[in-house]
Structures are given as C-alpha cells and as structure tokens.
Amino acid sequence: MMKDDERLRRMGKHTKAIHGGGLEKKVYGEISVPIFQTSTFGFPSAAEGAARFAGESDGYIYTRLNNPTANALEEAMTLLEGGFAAIASSTGMAAVTTTLLTFLSQGDHVVATDSIYGASRMALQFEFARFGIGATFVDSSSTANIERAIGRNTKVIFLETPTNPTMAVSDIRAAAELARARGAILVVDNTFAGPYLQRPLELGADIVVESLTKFINGHSDVLGGMVVTRNEELHAQIKRMFTLFGGTIDPHQAWLILRGLKTLPLRVEKAQDNAGRLARFLSGHPKVTWLRYPGLPDHPQHEVARRQMEGFGSMMSFGVKNGLEGGITLMNAVHLITLAVSLGGIDSLIEHPASMTHAAIPREERERAGIRDELVRLSVGCEDFEDLRADLEHALSCIP
Ligand SMILES: *Cc1c(COP(=O)(O)O)cnc(C)c1O
Numbered sequence: 528m529m530k531d532d533e534r535l536r537r538m539g540k541h542t543k544a545i546h547g548g549g550l551e552k553k554v555y556g557e558i559s560v561p562i563f564q565t566s567t568f569g570f571p572s573a574a575e576g577a578a579r580f581a582g583e584s585d586g587y588i589y590t591r592l593n594n595p596t597a598n599a600l601e602e603a604m605t606l607l608e609g610g611f612a613a614i615a616s617s618t619g620m621a622a623v624t625t626t627l628l629t630f631l632s633q634g635d636h637v638v639a640t641d642s643i644y645g646a647s648r649m650a651l652q653f654e655f656a657r658f659g660i661g662a663t664f665v666d667s668s669s670t671a672n673i674e675r676a677i678g679r680n681t682k683v684i685f686l687e688t689p690t691n692p693t694m695a696v697s698d699i700r701a702a703a704e705l706a707r708a709r710g711a712i713l714v715v716d717n718t719f720a721g722p723y724l725q726r727p728l729e730l731g732a733d734i735v736v737e738s739l740t741k742f743i744n745g746h747s748d749v750l751g752g753m754v755v756t757r758n759e760e761l762h763a764q765i766k767r768m769f770t771l772f773g774g775t776i777d778p779h780q781a782w783l784i785l786r787g788l789k790t791l792p793l794r795v796e797k798a799q800d801n802a803g804r805l806a807r808f809l810s811g812h813p814k815v816t817w818l819r820y821p822g823l824p825d826h827p828q829h830e831v832a833r834r835q836m837e838g839f840g841s842m843m844s845f846g847v848k849n850g851l852e853g854g855i856t857l858m859n860a861v862h863l864i865t866l867a868v869s870l871g872g873i874d875s876l877i878e879h880p881a882s883m884t885h886a887a888i889p890r891e892e893r894e895r896a897g898i899r900d901e902l903v904r905l906s907v908g909c910e911d912f913e914d915l916r917a918d919l920e921h922a923l924s925c926i927p
Pocket of ligand 1: 718
C-alpha cells in the first residue's frame with residue numbers, strides 16, 4: 528500500500544486515477560511505476576524464503592502469486608472502486624469465471640442477469656452446468672424476478688448493469704439487500720459503467736468483477752480483468768483460486784493498463800458527452816425505430832440509473848428501419864465508426880449482437896433477453912461529436 532493511501536481515499540476521482548497505485552519506495556524518484564518483468568524473486572536467505580511461504584513476511588515469491596507492477600494496478604482499482612483489495616487477471620473472463628468458481632460447488636445455484644456478456648452466459652449455461660452448478664437467468668431490472676429465482680441452494684447473485692447489449696439497469700442496492708437477507712453473495716460486473724460512473728461496493732455489493740480491456744485501459748490494445756472485494760475474507764478466498772487456476776495478469780500488461788487508467792476520467796467525460804448528444808440525435812431520427820440509453824428519460828430504468836450512476840456512460844443500443852437488413856446496411860455504411868466487437872475505447876465501435884457477440888445463445892433465449900435481431904450496439908468514443916453525427920447520418924441515409 529502507498530503511504531498516503533488514506534489521504535488519497537478522500538480525494539476526487541481524477542486524482543485517484545492519476546495517483547492511485549504507486550510503489551511504497553521509489554527507486555529513482557520515477558513518476559511511472561517500473562515494469563517488474565520477472566517471473567520469480569530471489570530470497571535473501573532460506574529463512575526469509577520460508578517466512579514468505581508461511582505468510583509471515585510479505586516479500587515477493589513468484590509472479591503468479593504477486594508482482595509489484597500488478598499490485599500497483601490492483602491498488603489503483605481498489606481506490607477507484609472503493610473496495611478492500613483487488614486481484615488483477617489476464618482477461619475479464621478470467622475474473623468472472625475464477626470468482627464464480629470460488630463460491631459455486633456441485634449442487635449450488637446462481638441467479639444471473641439474462642442479458643449478461645455473451646461469454647459469461649455461455650460459461651454458466653454450458654460449462655458450469657457440466658459440474659452440476661445450476662443457473663437461472665432473469666431480467667434483473669426487476670428485483671422481484673431475482674427474488675423469485677432464488678432457491679435453497681442459491682449461493683451467488685450475478686448482476687451486470689447496465690447490461691450488454693440491452694442497456695437494462697438493475698437496482699444494485701435492492702439486490703444487495705436481497706442477497707444479504709437470503710445468504711447469497713452479490714457479484715456485479717461493472718464493465719459497462721466502470722468505477723468512474725458506478726461503484727457497486729458502495730451500494731452494498733460484495734464483489735465487483737470487470738474487464739479492464741474496455742473503459743479502464745481504454746485504447747483497444749490490451750486485455751485484462753479485475754476482481755475487487757468488499758472485505759478481506761472474500762479477497763483471500765478468491766486470491767487462493769487465482770493462485771491455483773492461474774488466470775493472473777502479466778506485469779507488462781498490468782503496466783499498460785495502469786497507463787490507460789490514468790486518463791479514465793477524461794476519456795469517460797468526453798465519450799459520455801458525445802453519447803448523450805448522439806442518443807438525442809439518433810432517437811429523433813426517422814430511420815431509428817427505438818433507442819436505449821440510460822440517460823434518456825424514456826429508458827425504463829432511468830430513475831434507478833440516476834440514483835446509482837454518476838453519469839450515463841457511452842454505450843447505447845438501437846433498432847433501425849428494415850430490421851436486421853437495415854442494421855447490416857448501417858454497419859457496412861459507417862466510415863469513421865469501426866465495425867468491431869469490444870467497447871470502451873477512444874475509438875467508436877459498432878456491432879450486431881445477434882450475429883456476433885451473442886450468436887451462440889439460442890435465438891429464442893436471446894429474444895427473451897431482449898436481444899432482438901435488429902439491435903445494433905454502439906460504443907461511443909472520444910472523436911469530435913460532429914464527425915460521429917455526420918458518419919451516422921450518412922450511414923442511416925443508406926437504409927431504404
Ligand atoms: C468484455 C467483457 C467481459 C470479458 O472481458 P475480456 O477482457 O474480454 O475477457 C466481461 N463482461 C463484460 C460486460 C464485458 O463487456
């Protein structure tokens with residue numbers, strides 16, 4: 528931990544992003560954290576080596592367990608999410624699966640948001656099922672739906688809010704009260720909002736998982752994930768699983784993400800400003816049939832979003848005239864916006880979930896989760912608003 532960590536905890540979000548995650552001792556007064564590109568660490572004596580393994584000394588052992596550069600990123604994320612401690616992982620999916628596997632055993636059950644990230648849903652629905660772990664997927668924007676799905680053996684409630692790609696918002700505080708009353712652990716995937724806009728732990732969640740690949744790194748060039756916990760006990764349990772399963776982050780990867788993290792607030796502010804203006808432009812456009820953006824008053828959970836988010840973010844989804852065909856025309860006609868999956872980078876990206884990210888989910892279940900064929904997902908970046916608007920205006924004009 529940094530010496531002035533307690534002081535930093537009381538500072539603003541921009542300051543936290545820039546100053547979080549330093550080293551306790553600087554070697555040469557360096558501003559940037561060094562990349563400790565080493566797989567293992569020498570012990571000064573046999574006794575010290577034994578003490579480190581016994582947990583009696585906190586020196587480093589091996590990078591799968593801990594590494595100073597990875598720890599710096601973890602401290603920065605702990606500070607931003609307002610948690611007890613964090614564990615950086617190789618990808619967002621490593622964070623999701625390792626966390627869930629920590630708390631779910633044969634015969635256990637998880638209640639999850641129906642339109643969660645495609646890979647999270649597939650892992651639960653098809654892979655965890657092989658080990659006798661049950662999963663019920665519900666529209667968690669209604670807390671009553673979560674409550675109805677909870678059974679005797681429900682150990683985990685797994686929410687994603689806003690969800691991917693339908694932008695449904697779930698009430699984290701209400702879910703946390705429910706989880707506590709029913710003895711379940713509340714895990715929230717905070718990828719879509721990120722800690723600058725939403726801090727689930729402050730709203731009562733036990734664990735936050737997220738993909739650092741998206742907003743946190745923000746430049747569409749590195750993968751990474753993070754788990755942040757509310758207390759020491761949860762942290763120790765998950766840390767043990769990371770050590771055994773091995774989904775740990777690499778020091779160079781951690782350094783790149785730490786670099787991206789420092790401008791998170793600036794990027795989110797710019798992208799969110801663009802997104803709010805684009806949402807208003809698109810929702811008034813004759814070729815757009817519907818649009819979901821938590822910042823618009825017609826979003827079904829707009830009030831919940833206002834309460835629990837400090838901004839509405841830069842993700843939206845919408846439908847266009849001529850359904851699937853119209854969407855395909857749009858995606859092929861954009862020039863500035865790139866047709867690509869992923870999100871949260873400085874580049875604006877557009878994609879089609881039904882044929883891409885969520886194609887592996889059976890159509891009927893997909894539609895039940897609100898992922899209609901004509902749904903187009905837009906991740907708004909940091910370009911100039913006028914250029915983005917003109918690109919979409921032209922692409923929409925290509926739809927008959
Ligand atoms: C991308 C994403 C993930 C997975 O992250 P990776 O870094 O790609 O493994 C998980 N949840 C959400 C909401 C995501 O958008």
